[in-house]
Each structure stands twice: as structure tokens, then as C-alpha cells.
Amino acid sequence: MRGISRTIVHFLVFIQIMCCVYFATNMIRHRQGYAIQYSDPDIPNRKYEGEFIKYDTKKYGSDFCVAYNVTRATGEFREDGLEPISLVLHATSHYMKEIEGQCSSRNWNGPISVSLFVDRTSSEAVEYLHEVHRCSSKVNQKLSLHIVYRMSPFQKVCDPIFVKRSLRKCNTFNATIRSRERSRVIPPFQIYPINVMRNVARKGALSSIHMTADVEMVFSEGFAVKMKALANKYINGKDKKLLVIRRFEVDNKAHVPVDHKELFVMIKAFRAFEFHHKFFAAGHTIESLWQWFRMSKNQTDAYAWQIDYKSSSWEAQLIMHRKDPYNPEYFPTRIRDQQSLVYELCRANYTFHLASHVFNVHRGVKTQETNLSSAVLTHQKRLRTRSYKRFMHYINSTYPDTFDQCGKFVM
Template structure:
């Protein structure tokens, strides 16, 4: 073989090596890209799961801390709670209930818009102890302060206080955003010493395992459930300029706080628009499988597939129908939150809304089932409030509400409150003598 032949052969071998090395690099690049795609897909699935998860699948949101430090924090909070219960001296206007406002406050006051006259929206809600776990998802979805009144009594107090301590210690979103207020009957004052009975509370264990759940519904107790007293305490304890009164088993659409405050900023320059006398209506829905759509488009898709429907669609459609859901559905989807349209109040409409924190309080005579929310919305109407439906905002309730799924004394309680509502409407005529509006 001549010199030229050997040179040619060496050149071909080098070319072959370069070619094989190039193939190896290409395969390696494709493998890296494939791994990246797999990684991103996995992350998206995890994020979707987290965003659509209900309280039962919220364990990944729980803080995984040191058991000893958790116990020390729980014991510290327990001492604060028990000292306040022992020193309670504030009662409601009827003299029937003890009230402890801010029995536990958020860790980081100011971070989520808390503070006197802060330009933000506080979710205002109330609950019995057996629904407290709903705060996990609500606090994660809501980027603002939450004010919650918790009703308890001596037979329920240990469960209630332990639940508050566990949630406050183990969930950062609750610790940073939620203000707790405790209400209990004067003749049913808690007489428990939790300081010596807290060793089983640990953030390493899920809620249902570390605390024995109560099975009773709100109305299945001999003690009447004072909805409107609880609402008023949570409302008066809010420190922001606006409040959003909802039920604790509901979740608002994403970024509602930021988008709403931008709407307020734009509307402030409109001299013909009275922000302080407007109730901004947030259309409410029920979710069959407790998945929370991220935006209006996904909500409309879920509505089309019948996984979501308007709130009270089966149990009291007339109570929500004036929201004009079909009209809301047809509003053009924009990136900017705004008023879609205004509606007139009609009996027995009881929408969920955002309004000034100076909104009229709830009538505390209404207890148990029936007319407790509508009475306050009725007063807004008589007081001259306008009802403006927001175009993109919405609220989702956990599960479908169905007929026949109520407690036994529901009809009796509703009839009692119906009579009180008639009296209430007549009293509004005296309270607002110059108003041309009536309920």
C-alpha cells in the first residue's frame, strides 16, 4: 500500500470516528431533551394536582418540621389560647355568647395586606370546628388575609382548639394569613386544660390521624348555630378596606385579590360610580368532584361537561337565578377584571359579593337554617347599594348541593326565620325612611 493509499485510509478512519462521535452526541442531546420534557411534564402534573386538590389530598401542603419544635410551638400557642379563654369577658349584645376576637393572629402581619385600612380584600367567613380543615385549600388559593370565626362549646372545645393549633402550626399559608376568633355560649364555657394533652399533635401526621374528627353537622346540636353573629365578628375583625363574605367550603378564582384592586384603582376616577355603595357580585358555582378551574375558560368547559353548575341549582335556584348566569357565560373573556353588567335585587336573591368593610352588619337574631344571608343582602338593597356582576371572577363550592340532604329540623327552623324575616323587612322601613326601595 502506497503513502497516498495509507493517508486516504487514515482520513477515512478519522471521518468514520467523527461520524460515530457525532451520532453519539446527537443521541445524547435527544436523551437530555427527552429527560427535560419528562421532568417538565411531571412538574406540570404535580402542579395541576396541587391546584385541583381538595382538603383530603392536601397533605403535601403541610409543613414537614421537627416533631419537638412543632410540639413546643403548639404548646406556646395553646397557652395563649387557654389564657384568653380563662380571661374572657366580652359578650355579644344578647348576653348569650362569649367572644374572643383574634385568639390567634397571623405570623406575618402586613405581608398579605393585613393592617388597619390596608388596600386589600379580606375573606370573611365562619365555621364550626368540623369544617376547619377547609382552611387548608382556601388559604393556599387566596392571596390575602382571612378572618374566620369558629363556634364551639364545652363538649366540642377540645376538638376545636386542637384543630386550630394543628392547622396554625402545620400549614404556613394558614399561619401567615388567617386570624381566628372564638365564640361559645356563656353557659357552655370550655373548661379544658390542653397544655398537658398535646403530645400527639404532630405535623408529621395528617389531620384526620392526629385529631379525632367530629361527625356532627352544624345544626345537629341542641345549641343553636349563630351564623350572623359569627359573620359580624369576622367582619368587624377585618382590617382591610374591602371584605369578601363566603362560606368556608368555597374557593375563589385565582388572582382575584390583585385583579379586583386594579379594578378599584381604575374606577376611582369615575365620579359617577360610588365604590362604597357597590356590592361586586362574584358568581358562585358547585363542583361535582371538587376540582377548581384556574380561569373562566376552564370553568365554562367544566360547566359544559356538567362537572360544574351554578350554586343552589337544585336546592334553591331562585336564590341565585338573578345573577343571570347565561348572561355572564356570554361575556367576552378579557384579561382585565371589570364589571360585566348591573342587576336589580329581587327576592330571594342572596349572592356572594365583595364590598366595602363598612357594609351593614348581619342581623344576629337569625340562627340555624334560613334567611340569615338574604336578610343582609336585602338591607344592602334598601340602603341604596348597586349590584355589579364581575366579568371574570367566580367562586366554587365543594360538592353538589342536593335536595333531601338536609338535617331533620330544617323546615321548622326555616319557618321560624321566615316569620322573623317579615318582621325584619318592616323594621327596615323605619331604619331607612327615605329609601324608595323595599324588599
């Protein structure tokens, strides 16, 4: 039996390698290879070649290819003279509807930078979102899309992406057609390189202030506008200040609160809760919730006050600057991947400031891991020790004098 199991594993590895080779060599003309090590988002990344649009790419790290600005937001969002906040998201093709929803929502009136992870089976998502960007004025105004894929073992250079130019009339690209086309795309079945995706989305953002979040989070009403002045005050690339945003969750059937007043009523009625309160409260709970409600109620505009760094479990959701540190890309997925960045920020003497009024919400209350998440976690645990040693060597040599204020990083 062991011999049979070993044979099956070898066969599956062989199939995965061949799929990567197929993807890398056969996407050069109709849904093609990708990459770029970020340079300047203001440089146009497209050329027209007959019936195709060509997007130049470069290698990213040792394992990935990235193409920045396969779609590029056309809105400036600087009419008031302030730097806009870019909503920085990452996703697979499974979340195409959520990407559209973030762009269509009035809650985020600002640029949105999305990194999309694809493989051979999910590459049609690129053309779909390209078409949505062409036909939807809201998506066109907000969405900058960056494509990421994993290189095959035999691939040495990254090929350009070619997206077929569409002749479709946009008035025929309705909700029914969109739903049908989304359903045809099979999401990638690989280990998701979560910190690579976070960093690509930040590097491709068209403004210097970044709100990092998960793609399925729903933001409170007018979030980007309400936070703009405060973010410009705190996030300037010089002062080591970060803005922390509260996160909540509601039952799938519940109404999503639009502001802190509705949220307060739902919290009191046990219809809304702090994010992952049943699953991983240590990573998301922020003290003094009722004080936050009082301070939000007593002021007209959003403001912030300093809070302490919690622990190495803290998965804070932050507004930060382009110049601030990025997530360590060698960290295993789902094992302190976001907490590692928060810990580095603490060791680098950044201060955390909790913002009033605004928040975001997840539809659905998480109580346990899915089977897929558990499988990924089991696989990635093998990388824990090596990543931990590398991370701590970097942290302790770069920030030798700040251990006492941040404590030990536990992985």
C-alpha cells in the same frame, strides 16, 4: 304516650342546660370560655401565664361569648400600597380541614378571618387550629381565628380562653397526625347562629374590604390578587357600591375549574352548573351568563358592571366594606338569613356590580335538604313571624323612600 314524649323533651332540655353549665364553668383552665364585643383587631389579645396562653374575652350580644384573634394573621399583604381583601368565613369544627385548605391554597393570597362556633364537645378544635397556625407558615401568614360559644342560662360573664402552650416539634405534626386529631373532635350539636358568625368574622377581619363566603367554597385561581385593584376602586367605605361574585357547583368527582376558560368548557359539557341550580335557582342564578363569559374573555383584567337587584330570594355573594351594614342577628338560621342583608343593602341605595373573570365553586351538586338541615328549618320556622315584623319595622323606618326600587321582602 304524650306524657312520655313530654318527659323526654324536658329531660333533653335539662341535659342541654347542664352541658352549657359544664362548658362555661370547666373550660377556664384547659379549653376555656370565650368572648369579645369587637374593638380593635390590632390590639394583641394574648397573655402568657405559665404553660397556658390566655385570651381575653367579652360578652357578645345577650347569648354569646367571643374571643377575637386566638390566632392572628402575620401577613400584611399591602406591599403594593393597596388594601387587601379579607376572606371572611364561618365554620364549626366539622370544617377544620377546609379552613386549612383555604389558607394553604394559592388562590387566596390575602388575610383570612374565620369565626369558629364551639361547645363542650368541640372545644379541642381551638387547640388544633392554634397548633396548625403555629406550625404552618401559610396558615400563620393568613389566618385570624375568632371563637364563639353560646352562654349557659346561668352564666353572667365570659371567662378568658386558655390554650395550652405546645412543645411539639412541628416536623412531627404531619398530615396523618392532623387527620387523626381532626377526627377526634365532635362537632357541636346546636342551632348554628349563622348571622352572628358572619358578623364576628367581619368584625375580626384585619382589612377593611371583605369577601364573605362559605368555608367550603373553592375560589378561582389567583382570586384575591386579580380582584385587589378592582375592589380598591369600588369598595372604599364612601360610595355605596358592592361587588357581586358568581357561584358554581360541580359533581364531587369532577375537576374544579381554575379559571373562566375551564369553567366555560365545563358549563358547555354540563359538568359545571350555576350554584344550587337544582335546589334553589331563584336565590343564586344571575342573568346573562354567556355575556359574562364573553366579557371575561375580551378583557385581560377583572372589571365590573352594574346589575339590578333581583328579589328577596337573592342570596348574593358580595365583596363589601367594613362600614357597610351587617347581617341582622335575630334572623332565624336558614330562613332568609343572608337575603335579609342583601335586601337592606338595596333599600339603603347600594348598587350591585358583577365582577368578571373570578368566581368560586362548591364541590357537590345539592338536590335536597339533609335531615339535619330540615330539622333546623322546622325548628327555626317558629321565629319567622317575629323576626319578619322586627326586620320590616327597622327597614321601613330607616329607609322609607326606597320600597319601589327593591320591592317587597318575602320571608
